[in-house]
Amino acid sequence: MKFHLKNFNDEGVVINDDTIHSTVLSDSDGYGSSNSKTIYRSVIRWTMKKNGHEDKPWPPDWFEKSVEYLSSCIL
Amino acid sequence: MKKKLIHIALTFALMGPSLQVFSQEKPVRIDLSTIKTELRTSAISLGISYLKSLDSLFTLQDIHQAEKNTLFQVTPEFDVLTGTSDAFSSVSARLSGIYMLFGDTLIDGVLTPNTARGFQTFPFSAGFETNNKFNVLNGIVEAGWVPWYQTEGNRKTPGWLKHTKFGLFVQAGYKFGIDTTGITTIGGETDQSFEAPDHAILRTKGSFGIDTQSLFELSGVGVGISGNADGWYDFLNNRVYYSVQGKIRFYLTGDKNRFFDFKYQKGSGAPNFNEGDQFGMGLTLMF
Numbered sequence: 001m002k003f004h005l006k007n008f009n010d011e012g013v014v015i016n017d018d019t020i021h022s023t024v025l026s027d028s029d030g031y032g033s034s035n036s037k038t039i040y041r042s043v044i045r046w047t048m049k050k051n052g053h054e055d056k057p058w059p060p061d062w063f064e065k066s067v068e069y070l071s072s073c074i075l
Numbered sequence: 076m077k078k079k080l081i082h083i084a085l086t087f088a089l090m091g092p093s094l095q096v097f098s099q100e101k102p103v104r105i106d107l108s109t110i111k112t113e114l115r116t117s118a119i120s121l122g123i124s125y126l127k128s129l130d131s132l133f134t135l136q137d138i139h140q141a142e143k144n145t146l147f148q149v150t151p152e153f154d155v156l157t158g159t160s161d162a163f164s165s166v167s168a169r170l171s172g173i174y175m176l177f178g179d180t181l182i183d184g185v186l187t188p189n190t191a192r193g194f195q196t197f198p199f200s201a202g203f204e205t206n207n208k209f210n211v212l213n214g215i216v217e218a219g220w221v222p223w224y225q226t227e228g229n230r231k232t233p234g235w236l237k238h239t240k241f242g243l244f245v246q247a248g249y250k251f252g253i254d255t256t257g258i259t260t261i262g263g264e265t266d267q268s269f270e271a272p273d274h275a276i277l278r279t280k281g282s283f284g285i286d287t288q289s290l291f292e293l294s295g296v297g298v299g300i301s302g303n304a305d306g307w308y309d310f311l312n313n314r315v316y317y318s319v320q321g322k323i324r325f326y327l328t329g330d331k332n333r334f335f336d337f338k339y340q341k342g343s344g345a346p347n348f349n350e351g352d353q354f355g356m357g358l359t360l361m362f
Binding site for chain 1: 139146148185187191197198223227237238282286332
């Protein structure tokens with residue numbers, strides 16, 4: 001997660017377990033579904049599936065929560 | 076500061092009834108603008124962009140396909156831009172998704188898409204676009220190409236270029252002749268497109284945008300500029316339409332979720348392709 005957040009981080013936000021997703025990602029930095037919020041979610045789910053993990057439902061409030069919170073929900 | 080607080084309070088009061096209609100527990104983006112139009116009429120523009128994840132809309136979370144170096148995901152989307160008097164207006168509801176092509180890499184032994192390098196995205200959507208009088212209704216299928224070159228890992232890409240975005244799209248559909256409202260539209264609500272009712276639609280669209288984020292701080296408020304330009308070529312009527320929008324943006328918090336805009340727009344874009352202009356100010360809050 002932190003690897004991908006770093007690659008979408010265009011404002012120098014400190015990336016660690018406490019980073020809030022909405023401080024880095026946005027749903028308006030691209031066109032339509034091509035935005036960092038959708039792409040981030042898609043690539044994390046791809047990673048889960050391709051590494052043999054269960055593709056668990058994401059919590060509705062993940063965008064406003066930290067990396068650690070999301071990890072605890074989907075890992 | 077007091078004036079700003081009053082303005083915010085007023086805008087909340089005005090948008091209250093509309094919010095009830097779209098009340099959801101999912102992320103909601105609210106764009107509320109007081110707009111001065113070309114007809115010099117004060118107007119309130121309320122835009123709600125609502126994006127709901129598959130997890131909550133569908134019983135099953137998955138319309139997500141993971142293949143070697145590709146993925147496919149579908150998301151429903153609903154956008155409203157409406158206003159009083161002659162302000163620009165549009166409504167769209169669609170199922171949108173993304174197809175991605177990327178390289179992969181190992182991070183701590185875990186295979187994952189290599190977002191440190193550029194990758195290709197192909198957004199698509201199918202749905203309807205109309206205005207807030209519902210006297211125009213277009214059924215539209217859109218597919219496009221949006222290269223993702225902004226990744227921070229692309230060290231050879233100039234910094235300013237990472238604040239831009241670019242996309243090419245093809246749009247096809249049908250314009251339904253549903254106008255039984257008897258409402259005479261004025262100003263920014265007027266349908267000025269050459270697309271005739273009960274006829275097919277076939278356009279290509281090019282989009283370019285720039286968002287500098289916060290360039291500098293003014294009394295603790297981040298200031299940046301944002302601009303978008305869209306151009307359409309209407310194959311069936313041999314016409315060109317365009318929409319250009321520029322904003323000076325004041326970030327009220329550091330997390331980009333609350334900002335205040337002074338903006339100017341020339342051309343409404345789809346579905347009306349109104350050629351008028353409007354300018355004003357707006358507050359956006361994302362919950």
